Amino acid sequence: MRVEHREPELDGAVELRTPGVVAAGALLAVAVVLTALNLRPAITGVGPMLAEMRQDLGASVVWAGVLTTLPTLCFAGAGLAAPLLARRAGIGVAIAIALAALAAGLVLRVLDGPVVVLGGTLVATAGIALINVLIPVVIKDSFPARIGVLTGVYTAALQGGGALGSAVTPRLGDTLGGWRPALGGWAVLAVVALLAWILAARGTGRAPRPAVGAEGGRSLLRNRLAWIVTAFFGLQAFYAYAAMGWFPQVLMDAGVPRDDAGLLFGLVSLIAVPISLVVAPMAARQRGQSRWIVGLGVFGVAGTLGLMLAPSWSPLLWSILVGLGMSTFSLALTVIALRARTGADTARLSGMAQGFGYLFAALGPFLFGLLHDLAGGWTVPLAMLLGLLAVQLTFGALAGRHRFV
Template sequence: MSAIVASVADITVQQPSVRRVLSGGVLLGVAVVLAAVNLRPAVTSVGSVLDEMRETLGASSTWAGALTTVPGLCFAAAGSTAPWVARRIGLGGAVATALALLTAGLVLRVLDGPLVVLGGTLVATAGIALANVLIPVVVKESFAARVGLMTGLYTGALQAGGALGSAVTPPLDTALGDWRPALASWAALSGLALVVWLAAARGRPSPPVPQGAHGEAGRSLLRNGLAWIVTLFFGFQACLAYIVMGWLPQVLMDAGVSRGDAGLLLGLVSVLGLPVSLVVPPLAARQGSQSWWILGLGASGFAGVTGVMVAPGAAPVLWSILIGIGMSVFSLALTTIALRSRTSHDTARLSGMAQGLGYLLAAAGPFLFGLLHDLTGGWTVPFAMVLTVVAGQLVFGVLAGRPRYL
């Protein structure tokens, strides 16, 4: 567990050689943005064709829950894996490996039955998990003078990629005649990102990053109450996000919404986070407390989830808008990690703990949602569980937003 807590710190303190090798430039900036676009479609593309996959494969809702749980498990494991990979093959090589794993997994998961789908998804999301940790480090190390710009572009690309995955997959399914080629098509985009990344680093080979001293570790954050509050806030908001990305289209289709519209609505949920994420965090960061911002966004998500539970077909666009605004609290979850720590080293340690353990908590959400649907045959009980998750996000988010420090 201590390896997870120290993970981001392990990478951000690596030797200056990485900074020289991956010096900022236009091509590297394009590579970072293109890589970021690929960090969500592998997840969001599944929801709108999940019923077809289950029918073709003869799989249960529990299997579907396991499929939507894999990303969270991989993201949790990345905290300890990413530093190990970066130390041995360098930061640039590690990002290339992440994109190669993503591309291979996207192809592998459409080749056979339920176990192969799970295995391919595991490979693809393992690549995403590595990139989730590594690319922000590239932004910090290679664009020191343009961190704000590159962070905004990176966040926007993440949101855009999530929206593309959910909105474009249904038309691809219709055009190509099956969910397999529709899902496999996303490998072309990740393959392009890999080619551009390799071109950006060409002629500047990245040496292995040595395992040097990581500085003073300080008191373990596992014994820090504020660190656990931030971690639980991050975990609950991530849990809601992965339940929505994995299951919202299926719930809406069961309520009479067409497959294409369900995919577009999930895309709407994803894209709404872009303007909110670009506007709200700078405003919230100027204030001593971020609790009211977190409460407001969380209340919107609670209202949207309640609407889907009570009357999903009555106003699906409104419910999607409310949920999308609520899920944009992700940007404030990242902001509080930085604001609740006084030094960059503590920020890295807190980020490692919050993302590592937080995603582990989030991984249980989609699986439990599918299991409850299997056991009850309906959506009311699973959504009651989701409301509990949102309530937890509200409580720990308000506490995390108070002006205190590690």
């Protein structure tokens, strides 16, 4: 198929500098940041409390596996449904519904036994999945001249929220008296974000415009570039979820104490914050983003290779390199916004890339663990990740070229 190379039309790229418009834009940006802070604590807060949850609930290992896999599957299913909801309700209403679902799910899952925990997690992570897809549309439509900056800030807040979830939740448990108030307490942050979102919509006189309904019949399923972006997003997510699930154990088996392994993996998450704030805006200002994507990906290759060949030689160095490699997530989100001309296409591309991408990523922790069990060590699963990283670099380079779906 033919892919055009015209510059995208940025409706509203010339900003009206009246105080009211500037204030409304700032309020919407704050709402985006507060929303982003909610997108990971519901997931990362579970890990440190999982042993306590299983003991209190009398739950099995299989239940724990379902609980930890459920978010990724929700990201896939709800991600594919997000454009439909946005077309029918509008983007602003859809995000408000998603935040309400997140808050309700966080409360629901701490009220009763194992089944209720799974049900509440399903509701909460479905809300997160909807927001994952729709926030890039808000950035594209409301801040067309600052896509890189706002995407970087959004991604940094998302990663920072994930680090807060894993670091703060155990302390909340100690202070509040257990895993139930510790995990349920994050609903307060979701309610704050919901209120900020409502105020932002009122401040602008309307919610972010529902551009996703403008070209209702178009599908990207036959678009070659859309599949390239989807493959890039899915490959980087596969690597990230495999790393989040298993790299602490890889470090511990290399002789790193448990607490130090946890700190090192926390560093992996935190590295993405400054990278998102600096690299994503710089990359977005360029005609193409391929060299940035490949450059960060090479760091991931080096870190994974170090873990495979000499894991005990310098765990800190390998963790830093892996963290730099995983920072391609911010560029994956930037690419989604930049490869589409309109908010409508951004919603479709975001839903497609994140829906199919997270569905593929759900296999990451499972395959990594399976290969470890079959091979009796970490060399084979790490070699698998190296092979996938090579493919990721290829698709990332293609996705970063200056083209549009």
